[in-house]
């Protein structure tokens with residue numbers, strides 16, 4: 013029941029935060045356009061007024077790639093740097109946007125205003141970046157160990173035929189365990205971020221600590237909730253991506269509709285994620301003793317006392 | 332005395348068995364050579380000891396003073412052999428291999444070892460012992476049979492260049508002393524009779540007479556064995572530790588075998604051919620794919636080239652430990668190559684199976700000299716591989732059939748040829764080990780394959796099949812050369828096409844296979860210019876007058892289509908011109924000049940122009956410039972960009988938690 017309540021609260025608050033979600037989409041879209049538009053005009057000039065595009069109707073065509081190999085490689089090498097920069101930039105931007113989302117998803121923010129979103133985004137930016145990076149590192153390490161250790165153990169001193177028959181199923185189990193870690197990683201990260209969003213004064217590492225302790229303390233309610241969310245998200249993502257990537261709209265109008273549909277689906281996908289944030293925020297809030305916090309003001313800076321974990325001072329306006 | 336009688340008895344037996352038919356209804360080749368070998372594998376020392384009785388018949392009009400044999404296994408004897416120095420092959424990971432001749436007698440029991448000499452006809456390398464010349468006590472007269480009896484010991488190298496061992500896996504190839512080919516004057520390129528017996532190079536395979544092989548191999552009792560022969564007998568040793576398998580093969584050019592305790596054995600039947608597949612147990616879900624591939628190849632080549640005469644065929648998908656043995660051909664035995672998991676959309680395993688089976692025709696039946704003209708089996712076989720793959724697995728998806736990316740087998744060959752920096756470095760007249768810049772593979776496989784696809788684009792598929800059927804009729808179980816191959820085109824193509832392509836096809840082969848030029852035809856541009864009614868100053872007697880013609884209101888255009896030949900290679904090319912009123916004109920340009928302009932006058936305007944509209948001239952180095960249109964279709968490009976955006980959105984979304 014608790015799970016359902018949290019999911020419902022998360023759904024409602026995330027729907028009410030729709031502006032933040034649309035903003036998230038817009039920023040990401042512009043970012044990707046920084047690569048996709050040059051690629052598009054590059055290909056346009058490579059192909060000129062040729063009709064060879066008929067070979068591209070069915071799928072990417074190796075013959076056309078061969079013939080465009082040199083200009084393609086030139087363009088590609090120029091754009092790979094841009095590509096990586098965009099990945100990094102999107103990481104930063106995501107830390108910023110989630111900072112805003114986690115802020116406005118809270119109960120204590122009944123009005124999901126843009127100003128609140130941005131001040132939360134700015135206040136949480138660094139800590140969120142640290143939380144994401146540290147958690148990704150921790151879980152990559154654990155996953156690496158889970159997969160690598162049985163692999164090394166199995167491949168050492170065993171002949172190929174026996175390794176492949178018994179080793180195959182061992183590896184499969186290792187991969188399943190690694191997959192089951194994904195909800196854990198998301199839970200710890202989301203709890204840390206939700207908690208941090210609620211405590212502007214707290215440090216990133218205390219938030220990470222809270223994320224882990226909360227995850228394990230409330231494991232039996234949190235994990236199933238997250239597993240459910242992950243499964244729904246993954247199923248939705250897999251279904252839409254596989255359908256979208258294999259679709260072949262061949263006329264201009266159909267292609268336009270296809271593009272619109274794809275973007276709507278992606279916004280839905282972003283909403284799913286906000287729903288996850290909202291549900292985790294709800295799960296965190298219901299067990300936490302509610303504290304009253306002032307609305308953020310953009311000119312406020314908080315100084316934290318790690319011992320007491322409470323706001324003791326604001327530079328401009330003493331509390 | 333007794334010894335001679337015994338030998339004569341042995342000889343009589345030998346002749347009876349070599350001449351007799353066990354596998355095939357009748358002899359398909361001249362059977363100039365014969366081998367009977369008893370071999371025993373010692374899995375501990377990785378050696379094969381053999382007892383060989385063999386003969387070579389002098390079918391030439393010459394007195395031949397010596398015989399020459401390949402001792403391929405000596406290629407692995409040191410790091411100074413021609414095999415290791417040809418290409419930067421690391422000899423470090425190899426355990427060396429060699430073949431020792433323990434005794435070498437003639438039919439009378441004369442010891443021939445004193446007259447034995449290692450020679451290096453290709454590069455005079457004193458450290459190479461892969462060819463041996465053995466002086467005969469008396470020169471072999473025309474019609475003589477030179478009988479030899481050899482005891483040898485072969486130490487297998489650790490898996491290297493398709494032969495050797497790894498752990499308990501054995502692929503035993505190039506393992507026994509094997510006759511070279513004596514070529515009398517007039518055969519292939521020979522101007523006088525001589526042995527054609529090349530050393531073992533890293534980029535060369537084989538050239539041999541078609542032979543009968545009676546081979547008995549003794550292996551540990553729990554090993555599973557396959558070979559290019561038909562299993563005649565299997566017998567366990569009284570102690571139960573070993574077993575002896577007796578094989579017979581007829582009219583094949585080489586005999587190899589493999590043995591490994593881990594093989595699973597499957598059989599299938601295609602018409603008269605019993606097919607046996609050996610592969611590791613973990614790949615049992617690929618059995619169906621493998622059989623489908625080999626049966627497709629059997630069907631296609633039988634239909635379009637000629638019959639596969641043998642009732643048996645064994646193929647092997649070596650396990651990962653034996654991957655060194657993958658992708659090799661011994662006519663009635665060949666090896667595929669695969670992994671333990673191969674996704675359905677990827678047809679690489681099928682491709683290797685089809686390719687290696689194809690060598691049963693191009694090298695096996697049509698036994699060209701792969702040392703000297705590697706393209707004649709690899710290139711021709713690559714051409715057929717492409718046809719088979721794209722015929723059965725989809726014209727656009729013979730190699731890869733994924734919703735996002737499809738690739739035909741032909742495109743794979745085209746990309747390898749056209750993207751190679753050496754596509755214009757050398758012609759296909761080189762001996763296999765002489766190709767510079769490591770261009771052997773690209774030149775003899777892909778370029779030659781693409782040349783033949785281009786030729787088929789010109790003369791048509793039916794004519795191509797007719798040519799190959801005639802090639803088979805003329806040269807099956809003989810030794811065709813490149814010029815014999817071209818001669819078949821020269822005879823067959825004019826019969827089908829008259830003088831459309833000229834009296835012969837030499838012009839094609841000289842430019843492409845034996846040339847270094849590239850082919851590239853391009854649409855330069857096209858234009859539609861309205862013919863204006865007269866308007867201007869007219870001089871009359873002693874005055875000038877402004878005249879304008881207002882009576883006509885027709886829009887008449889002069890349309891001009893301008894084409895270029897950018898490459899050196901001249902090929903006839905179809906030109907398709909489409910007008911805005913729906914008319915389509917097909918022009919035929921002989922492609923010889925550097926440019927070609929077409930002019931049309933009428934009320935219609937040119938909409939688009941396409942050179943080689945079916946993309947049949949696969950040699951053409953750039954398909955993009957083959958066409959121009961007023962209204963290019965940008966939809967596919969936009970679609971890929973949209974998909975790229977979608978992919979990036981989800982990708983960033985997932986990695987950023």
Ligand SMILES: [Zn+2]
Pocket residue numbers: 686687690708709712
């Ligand atoms: Zn080959």
